[in-house]
Amino acid sequence: MPQLSQELPAEDRLVLLPKNPGAFFVLWRFCASRVAAFRAAALAGEIELRLFSVDDKAQVSCLKAAWGAGKAYLTVPAQGGMYAVALYALRGGEWEKLLESNAAAAPSAAGMAEERAYASLEFHKRGLV
């Protein structure tokens, strides 16, 4: 899997990006003190990414991930809504909210027709470069 070759500053960040009507991309990073807490097992190694609706704050899905994974893809439960994700970690047996993301709109599916030829745009650019 491709990854960055340069080290980035340790800081808290949780970003939610739309991908398509069925998926969001989420990336996260922790500040040095939280990294130390995970490494020292003060925070459990498995985090939860809880996707919730921005309108009513209701949680709509939850994905478990390793704290160091730094990214994941979340399934979109319903198209067209606004969502955000909160990152939780276990501390002393209790779930603690560490980070909350920006809000992102889940696109609605268009029922794409092949005739729209989106992909041909791509191979044109492949030719150019």
Next chain:
Amino acid sequence: MSSRGSMMFVLHAHLPYVNHPADSSFLEENWFFEAVAETYVPIISSLERLAAEGIRPGIAVSISPTLGAMLENEELEKKMAFYLESRLELIEKELVRAKDNPALFKTVKLYQKLYEDAAALMHKYSGDLITPLKALQHAGQIEIITTSATHAVLPLMTRPEAVRAQLAVAAEDYLDRFNRKPSGFWLPECAYEPRLNSYLKLSGFSYIFTESHAVEFAGAAAPGGVYAPYRTTNGLGLFARDAASSREVWSSKFGYPGDPAYREFYRDFGYDGELEYIKPYLGSDGARRPLGLKYHRITGSGADLAAKQYYDPELAMARVEAHASDFLARRMAQTDEYYAARGTRPLIVSCYDAELFGHWWFEGPAFLETVIRKIRVERLPLQFVTPSEYLNSCQEPREITPGVSSWGENGYFDPWVNETNDFIYDAVYAATDKMIETANRFRNQDLPSLNLRALNQAARETLLSQSSDWAFLLYIGSHSQYAKGRLEDHAAAAIKLLGEVIEKKVDEAALNELEQRNNLFPRLDFRVFASVSKF
């Protein structure tokens, strides 16, 4: 004959900012040289020719700020002149080599004219191709619009400050380059989400273009489908791309560019030629790469590259004529059908990447010119209109709420967010967040000149890290290492500069080097990234 409908051609011209002044021959700078010789010069020549004949092209051209900066970059202009000289030198040799092969000789002569024309136009405008575009706009022949500062896919910029900066810098860049405020905004990759409306309006833009399904989502609220303009809740004008006219040009499978008579893109003399013979014209590493001299035609779908036949310019031009007629016949059928069903005249919005015309589809500029000329010469009941003209003359557009969309593969954001490239957003957001935080910290301070320069350069580097091109190149697996390196270098440079300002330890020599290499947006003020911006 009175018009039964209107057509709007939008050509979006964009290349990532590539400028390596320390290198005499940098591979990725060839993207620019190829696009100038094969696309921008032929299109400008076509537009000038039409205007001189009294045929107003009436098309819209989007020039990205990064491309605009390259078109005005004197170092790149010098390298461009060298590139053209080098090609013409090789062509002279090729004319000798091809003297006993009439089919090849004819095509070599065609390339000689292509590069001589490019050299002549560059000479005429002292190397600056913005000049003729500006003149065409000033004369009312075309309308020029802009796009985000570094072609960032705006729905993927989650920080409002980042979106505002991309828009504000683009608007200022346009004003500096074209001496007027921009009206139109090309959403990079047609990527739209409702959050953008207010930012676009506040930045002074009057209209945008979206993918078809952005409008189709609006359902009954958009009874005209993609054949009418709309406005968003805050009065931003909106045009939607017509899928049918795009398909005929874009599609390799169904579209005109796949015709057997047209030039084959993938067979290039850089791979066919004897290595020692072509070595002086390859890069400093001597590796084979395209030279732009492509002597064969597509010949047939699926034909092996080795089995391609020689290109025949006359045969290709006959197909251009036929395809232009077919294209216009289909548009007239579209307008007739729409008018019969609804009793109003439709607007057909056809959007294309400019580089399709000439670079990939070699005959594309001739097709474009033939389509425009035919409407006049054959007195067809169609008219070309520019976006501002149309909005100024049409009835008040209906208000709709467009849907989240893009014109990328599958219609959303998959090409820029997937397993091949998602790792880049960590760096993009690290730079962006740091830039915003530092802009907020220093926005009201009187700063020493060195620190101010460092902050402004950090803003340039941050904007460059946000370019859609790095994610796209990684996705298609082309120049991946270069894309990854550029993204990382811009993000790291921004973070380093911001850290140096905070620690009051700016490395002036390193700053000088960055300012020389990434020297676009000369008036950029880092405060454009502040949360409460003065812009």
